[in-house]
Amino acid sequence: GENVEQHPSTLSVQEGDSAVIKCTYSDSASNYFPWYKQELGKRPQLIIDIRSNVGEKKDQRIAVTLNKTAKHFSLHITETQPEDSAVYFCAASKGSGTGTASKLTFGTGTRLQVTL
Amino acid sequence: DAGVTQSPTHLIKTRGQQVTLRCSPKSGHDTVSWYQQALGQGPQFIFQYYEEEERQRGNFPDRFSGHQFPNYSSELNVNALLLGDSALYLCASSLGPFSGNTIYFGEGSWLTVV
Numbered sequence: 001g002e003n004v005e006q007h008p009s010t011l012s013v014q015e016g017d018s019a020v021i022k023c024t025y026s027d028s029a030s031n032y033f034p035w036y037k038q039e040l041g042k043r044p045q046l047i048i049d050i051r052s053n054v055g056e057k058k059d060q061r062i063a064v065t066l067n068k069t070a071k072h073f074s075l076h077i078t079e080t081q082p083e084d085s086a087v088y089f090c091a092a093s094k095g096s097g098t099g100t101a102s103k104l105t106f107g108t109g110t111r112l113q114v115t116l
Numbered sequence: 117d118a119g120v121t122q123s124p125t126h127l128i129k130t131r132g133q134q135v136t137l138r139c140s141p142k143s144g145h146d147t148v149s150w151y152q153q154a155l156g157q158g159p160q161f162i163f164q165y166y167e168e169e170e171r172q173r174g175n176f177p178d179r180f181s182g183h184q185f186p187n188y189s190s191e192l193n194v195n196a197l198l199l200g201d202s203a204l205y206l207c208a209s210s211l212g213p214f215s216g217n218t219i220y221f222g223e224g225s226w227l228t229v230v
Contacts, residue, residue, distance in 0.1 A: 032216040043120075043206065043221040044159065051216055089158050093215040102215045103149070103172050104208075106158030 002027040004092050006107030013080050014115055021110045023090035024072040030092040033066060033073045034104070039086045047088075048075070080114045087111050118143050120222035122207050128228045129197050137192040137225045141209030148190040149219070150182060151206040159206055165190050166213040194227075202229045 003026040013019050025033075031052035036044035050057045050064045050073065057064050061080075066073040077084055091104040121140045129135050141148050147166045151159035161174035165184035184190045188209075194201055204224045210217040 034219070036221075043223045046218060046220065049218065091158075102147075102210060102213055102217055102219065103161045103164060103174065104151075104159070104219060105161070109156075109158050 002030060002092055002094065002105040004090060004105050004107040006090050006110060008110060009108065010111045010113070012113045012115060015080060015082060017080055019075075019077045019080055019084070019112055019114075021075045021088055021090070021112070022072060023074070023092075023107050024070075025092045025105075026071070027092070027094055028068075028071060030071075030094040032093045032102070033064070034091050035064060035075050036089045036091065036106075037086045038089060038109075044089060077112075080112075082114050082116065085112055085114045120145075120207055120209050120220050122205075122222040122225050124225055125223065126226045126228075128230060131197055131199060131229055133197050134193065134195045135197060135227060137194075137205050137207075137227070138189065139191070139207030139209075139222060140189045141207075142220050145209035145211050145220075146188050147210045147213045147217075148184060148188065149208045149210075150190070150192045151208060151221075152176070153204040153206055153224070155203070162192070164213060171213050197229045199229050202227060 006023045034049035038044045063076040087109045090107040149164040150162040153159040163173040164171045168184045179195045181193045206224045207222045208219045210219045
């Protein structure tokens with residue numbers, strides 16, 4: 001089955017700096033890669049996603065890049081703020097259409113701490 | 117627009133007991149998936165329901181079962197509870213079961229088995 005590895009497990013940055021979290025996946029058939037932010041005791045919230053027909057996607061301070069050849073994708077957060085502090089999970093799923101379930105396989109998470 | 121809602125939010129059960137967790141999908145969504153998230157780990161896929169049928173199942177024993185109703189809501193049942201079943205149980209919904217469809221999570225049900 002699919003395996004998703006995520007690094008680093010913890011990341012501490014100063015406010016205003018950039019943060020980068022990297023994930024690799026094992027199944028070349030995976031075609032959808034969402035990122036979720038989870039604050040303590042809260043549900044995972046989708047912050048950005050990318051599909052395999054796109055190499056990069058940006059939404060304000062957040063961007064995701066995908067390298068299908070190397071089977072890795074990364075989350076980039078610029079101008080970090082204290083409210084960015086949370087656990088971030090990458091995930092992957094595969095399927096090509098009707099009848100294919102959209103099971104998400106998650107990475108192990110990155111605890112991001114933004115210090116003042 | 118109502119998001120994914122789950123009940124109960126917290127519950128404590130004794131080893132060997134049975135538990136039922138409930139989920140209502142986001143308005144307009146017809147597909148429900150269940151995930152188990154142990155403390156400090158990422159969510160693990162349990163199973164997915166679409167058109168009232170289990171479409172895919174993760175590596176969970178038969179003690180874990182589910183159901184989807186005609187209004188798309190869903191239940192997760194766990195029998196013969198073990199201490200290791202203590203976790204946050206997340207319900208997620210999407211429009212259709214296909215990869216690439218945006219998946220939204222509920223706040224979860226915290227289950228403690230003592």
